[in-house]
Amino acid sequence: MSIEWESCVQGNPREDGKYYVYISNLQEGNEVRKAIYQKKSWDINLEPYEKIIAWKKAENKAIQNVDEWLELHEQDIREQFKLTQVNVSEFMVAESLLECICDFESWFHYNQIHLIDGIYVVKVIF
Numbered sequence: 001m002s003i004e005w006e007s008c009v010q011g012n013p014r015e016d017g018k019y020y021v022y023i024s025n026l027q028e029g030n031e032v033r034k035a036i037y038q039k040k041s042w043d044i045n046l047e048p049y050e051k052i053i054a055w056k057k058a059e060n061k062a063i064q065n066v067d068e069w070l071e072l073h074e075q076d077i078r079e080q081f082k083l084t085q086v087n088v089s090e091f092m093v094a095e096s097l098l099e100c101i102c103d104f105e106s107w108f109h110y111n112q113i114h115l116i117d118g119i120y121v122v123k124v125i126f
Helices: 066-072 074-081 097-110
Strands: 017-025 031-038 041-043 050-057 091-094 113-116 119-123
Touching (some): 031 050, 066 091, 074 119, 091 097
Antiparallel strands (some): 017 031, 031 041
């Protein structure tokens, strides 16, 4: 299920929950972060030069047991990361590109992210 971005000009979310927010940052550049919306207010620390300009509801997680998922995909991980052995404690997963950008953006620079079975697999220890 793809959920579209909503502009803050249109209004804030109607329900409490976890969201991705697009933040305009006049000094350091724009970025996407995770935020909680509750009681008609955003629970996120913003600098005076930052402003939320859009939001998107975070989708529910499909993977219940990450270690089990990683073990089931051990062969794919070994091939994609060109490893002889896989230690699942060295990997994390992101179920969407937005989650991957928010949590693991710098890992893209080190080529430590691969898409396996529609899931972003991140080697966090290298």
